[in-house]
Structures are given as structure tokens and as C-alpha cells.
Amino acid sequence: MSPRRAVITGIGVMAPGGTGREAFWDLVTSGKTATRTISLFDPTGFRSRVAAECDFDAAALGLTPREIRRMDRAAQLAVVSAREAVSDSGLEPERLNPHRVGVALGSAVGCTMRLEQEYVVLSDHGRHWDVDHAYAVPHLYDYMVPSTLAREVAWACGAEGPVALISTGCTSGMDAVGHGARIIEEGAADVVVAGATDAPISPISVACFDAIKATSPNNDDPEHASRPFDLNRDGFVLGEGAAAFVLEPEDEARRRGAHIYAAITGYATRSNAFHMTGLKPDGREMAEAIGHALHEAQASAEDVHYINAHGSGTKQNDRHETAAFKRSLGDRAREIPVSSIKSMVGHSLGSIGAIELAACALVINRGVVPPTANLHTPDPECDLDYVPLTARECRVAGVLSVASGFGGFQSAMILQELGAVRG
Structure with a gap:
């Protein structure tokens, strides 16, 4: 420890x-x-x-x-x-x-x-x-x-x-x-x-x-x-x-006997040095950030039980991060519940990453995964488990949260329940 x-x-x-x-x-x-x-x-x-x-x-x-x-x-x-x-x-x-x-x-x-x-x-x-x-x-x-x-x-x-x-x-x-x-x-x-x-x-x-x-x-x-x-x-x-x-x-x-919501075990950020607003479809930069965050956490794709997606609702972003999840997590990406709370609270620019981390810490504590609201007709190119419409109860010991920003910024963070932390 x-x-x-x-x-x-x-x-x-x-x-x-x-x-x-x-x-x-x-x-x-x-x-x-x-x-x-x-x-x-x-x-x-x-x-x-x-x-x-x-x-x-x-x-x-x-x-x-x-x-x-x-x-x-x-x-x-x-x-x-x-x-x-x-x-x-x-x-x-x-x-x-x-x-x-x-x-x-x-x-x-x-x-x-x-x-x-x-x-x-x-x-x-x-x-x-x-x-x-x-x-x-x-x-x-x-x-x-x-x-x-x-x-x-x-x-x-x-x-x-x-x-x-x-x-x-x-x-x-x-x-x-x-x-x-x-x-x-x-x-x-x-x-x-x-x-x-x-x-x-x-x-x-x-x-x-x-x-x-x-x-x-x-x-x-x-x-x-x-x-x-x-x-x-x-x-x-x-x-x-x-x-x-x-x-x-x-x-x-x-x-001091504090209630601990979660440990921050991994964090990484990258830039694509590509375009102010554009994203490459292969998701390489976000995948790179996810990989480094997992490495720092001494965790693998098997340790991720929920993904909080950036999920902004633009076509290029949603496809970009779907590709990033597949690239960084392999076949495991299809087994992990994913959702975007922006469907409910909107995209508050710089603050949304922190608001989403609050949801992630509460997911670990309460064993409920928030849904992606308004997801009635899935995009065939976004073919992961995006938890449509209704929250899902499940034990979550490790969460991956990602963020994507204009300028090419791509960040990833791993939160874990203390009992799941290695090292």
C-alpha cells in the first residue's frame, strides 16, 4: 500500500x-x-x-x-x-x-x-x-x-x-x-x-x-x-x-476513520496535436491515456467494471471513444457497462469531468450504474453496452472515466474501491 x-x-x-x-x-x-x-x-x-x-x-x-x-x-x-x-x-x-x-x-x-x-x-x-x-x-x-x-x-x-x-x-x-x-x-x-x-x-x-x-x-x-x-x-x-x-x-x-468513497489509482492525459476540434476516428490518443492510467493503477481491463464515457452526443466524439475503448480494453470492452450522464445534466465544459467523477465515486459506493438517457436507437458504429434508459444494479469495484476536449486533450482516470487496489 x-x-x-x-x-x-x-x-x-x-x-x-x-x-x-x-x-x-x-x-x-x-x-x-x-x-x-x-x-x-x-x-x-x-x-x-x-x-x-x-x-x-x-x-x-x-x-x-x-x-x-x-x-x-x-x-x-x-x-x-x-x-x-x-x-x-x-x-x-x-x-x-x-x-x-x-x-x-x-x-x-x-x-x-x-x-x-x-x-x-x-x-x-x-x-x-x-x-x-x-x-x-x-x-x-x-x-x-x-x-x-x-x-x-x-x-x-x-x-x-x-x-x-x-x-x-x-x-x-x-x-x-x-x-x-x-x-x-x-x-x-x-x-x-x-x-x-x-x-x-x-x-x-x-x-x-x-x-x-x-x-x-x-x-x-x-x-x-x-x-x-x-x-x-x-x-x-x-x-x-x-x-x-x-x-x-x-x-x-x-x-481518522473517514468514510472513503474511492481511491484515485491511475491518471493520464494526452494530446493529439492534430486539430482544434477534430478527432481521429481510431481513438488512439484516448486509448493511450487509458492504457497509461491502467498501468499506473497496476490494473487491467478485467479490473474495470464500469466506464463513464465522455459521451457528448456529437457523432465524431461518440465514435472516437467507442474506438478508444476497443483499442485499449480489447474484447473486454464489450462486457463492461458504459454510460454518459451528459444525457441528463448536459455538457458543462470544464466542470463536467469533475461532476462525472462524483458520479463514478458514488457508483462504487452504491452499486448502481447510471443510464444513458434518450438512447432509443443505437448507432451501429457505437456497439458497446451503453446502458440505455434505465439504471443498472451491479457491484462495481473499479471505474474508468474519460474526458475529451477541444485542442486535442484526452484524459483518463481510474477510481477503485480500496479492497480492489493493488500495490
């Missing part, structure tokens, strides 16, 4: 469909969706007018008026999730050495909502190229610099150790948790709050994805717009949210 192996002892989630970890779990095991017509702004005129929004009341969840005024929605989601994770872990922050507490937070698009709102004011709805800074709010700098998201979480948790913001597109959430695990393993901190946040449901983000036709235009039926691996899928559905984890060394978590 490696005494510095990182384990998860606390989970906090703020996702579409409900407030907190338990509401999130109830949604993703129900097969119901949280996708709907956009309400955060008037989407009239946009190609895609559907999203998965959080029903988020910052004041009701404990944020003060000053915090709400200062923080972008993404920061608010992150802080609320981090507080839930710390509470769930049973740690008492005031008893910790703050210099041994770190933060690793991921985000793809930072403080998009407040930045756009401020630009609209400063430019008088785009009428002026030269803007008058006198109209800017005092916190405009915070919105310009993504690292302030990690700072807010550090302030909320009393963390004075290593603090970092990881921004690698849609793999940011997984990469941040992987970075947090490395901080634990190398001994730079005894506790790390790791996770990710994004709140991209704003006109500028929706317009960007409209322009490349990546999002679903299924505006008349928003509940069924996100259809990963379905033959009739037509793009992903934008989402928002945050997830946070308390990571500790395994020996310390055992010593």
Missing part, C-alpha cells in the same frame, strides 16, 4: 436537476433529464436554445450578499460545492494546518457570465469600441483572471498551501482532480480540495457553439435533445455546474 495514495473522503456537487450531492445522484440514476429551454437569458434567434441549467439560489445556500456581488456564478457554484465536500469529509478546517491544505480547481471558460455582462454595460450593448472604464465594477479584474476562481475556493476552505487553476478545455475537471491527487502523492499537502466549475450559459458561449454547429438544435423537445450514442443525435446540450472533492492520503484517512 502506498501511504500517500490519494483517496476521496468528501464530495460536493452543484448540478442541473437539484441542489447537492444526493439530488444529483437521484437524478442521474433516475434516467430523467434536466435539459430545458434556456431561461438565464432570452435565447430567441439562436440556433440552439436548450441547456441544462442549475436551479441555484446562492443566498439560500449560504453565500452572503457581498460574496454574491463579488463572485461570478461559476465561483459561487464552486464555493458552495467545496463547502459541501468539506462538510461531507468530516474534517474540521479550524483544526488543520492551513499551510498543508491545497486547492486544485478546473475551469474551461472562467467568469464568462460576469465578463459578458460587464462588456455589455461598458460598451453600451456593443455601440462603442472604446469603452469608459469608469463604468466598470470594482471586481472586473477578478472576472478577467480565471485563477480568482481557485482563490475563492481557497478562501472558503482556509487553504494556504498549493493553489492552482487548471484550464485544459473540457478535460479541465478531470485534470484538476488528477493534479490534486499528485499534490497529495508528492507530500506537498495533507488535504486538497479538488474539482471544477463552469457557468457558460450566456449569449457569447451559445453563439460560439452555434457557429460551429456543435450543439443540438432540437429546440422543440429539450428533454430529449441530449442523445449520446443514439443514431439520431445532433450535437451536445450546454450545461453548467460544479463538483468538489476532499482528497487525503489513504493512511491519514484510515487513521
